[in-house]
Amino acid sequence: xxxxxxxxxxxxxxxxxxxxxxxxxxxxxxxxxxxxxxxxxxxxxxxxxxxxxxxxxxxxxxxxxxxxxxxxxxxxxxxxxxxxxxxxxxxxxxxxxxxxxxxxxxxxxxxxxxxxxxxxxxxxxxxxxxxxxxxxxxxxxxxxxxxxxxxxxxxxxxxxxxxxxxxxxxxxxxxxxxxxxxxxxxxxxxxxxxxxxxxxxxxxxx
Numbered sequence: 001x002x003x004x005x006x007x008x009x010x011x012x013x014x015x016x017x018x019x020x021x022x023x024x025x026x027x028x029x030x031x032x033x034x035x036x037x038x039x040x041x042x043x044x045x046x047x048x049x050x051x052x053x054x055x056x057x058x059x060x061x062x063x064x065x066x067x068x069x070x071x072x073x074x075x076x077x078x079x080x081x082x083x084x085x086x087x088x089x090x091x092x093x094x095x096x097x098x099x100x101x102x103x104x105x106x107x108x109x110x111x112x113x114x115x116x117x118x119x120x121x122x123x124x125x126x127x128x129x130x131x132x133x134x135x136x137x138x139x140x141x142x143x144x145x146x147x148x149x150x151x152x153x154x155x156x157x158x159x160x161x162x163x164x165x166x167x168x169x170x171x172x173x174x175x176x177x178x179x180x181x182x183x184x185x186x187x188x189x190x191x192x193x194x195x196x197x198x199x200x201x202x203x204x205x206x
Contacts, residue, residue: 085197088141089133099133104180111176119172120164127157127179142198145187152183 020041027033027040031047046052084091090099103126110122131153138146156179162168163175 085141085143088143088197089137090143090146091141099137100130103127103130107176107180111172116164116172120160123176124157124160124164127153127160130183131155131157144194144196144198145190147198148186148190149183152186153179156182 024040025037028037033040033043089095107126110119131150134146134150
C-alpha cells in the first residue's frame with residue numbers, strides 16, 4: 001500500500017471515529033442519555049422503536065466518571081459506601097501528604113534548585129521511599145494502585161541512579177516527568193478498572 005492510500009485509509013478511519021463520537025455526544029446531550037455518551041445513537045434508535053437500549057460502558061477511567069455521576073444523582077442513603085480501610089496508610093489526606101506529598105515537593109525543589117549530584121540523591125531517595133511505602137501498603141491493605149505505582153516508583157529510583165552513574169543516558173526531565181505522570185496515570189487507570197481495594201475485609205460493609 002502506497003503512502004497516499006495509507007493516508008486515505010487513516011483519514012477515513014478518523015472521519016468515521018470522530019463523526020461517530022461527535023454525533024453520539026450531541027445526541028446524548030439532547031436526549032439526556034444515561035451512562036456513557038457513546039450510548040447516544042442506540043438510545044435514539046431505541047426511542048424510535050419504542051424499546052429500551054442496552055447499557056454501554058465507556059472504556060477506562062471514563063466509565064469510572066459515569067459511575068461517579070450516577071452515584072451523585074442517588075439519595076445519600078442509597079450511595080455505595082466508599083470508606084477507606086483502617087490499615088490503608090493513604091486512606092486519608094494526612095497519609096497521602098506524608099507518603100506522596102513531601103517526596104513530590106522534594107523532587108520539585110531539587111530539580112529546580114540543586115546540582116546533578118544532589119538531584120540524583122534526592123530523586124532516588126524520594127522515588128524509593130514512595131515506592132517502598134506503596135508496595136508495603138499494597139500488602140498491608142490491598143490498595144489497588146499501590147500494586148502498580150509502587151514498582152513504578154522503584155523503577156524510577158533505579159533509573160535515576162543509573163543516569164547519575166552514566167549507565168543510562170535518559171534526560172533528567174524525562175525521568176521525573178515519566179516517574180510522576182506515569183504514576184498518576186497508573187493510579188487513575190488501575191482504581192477505575194478494579195476499584196479501590198483488591199479483596200474484601202469484614203470492615204468493608206461495617
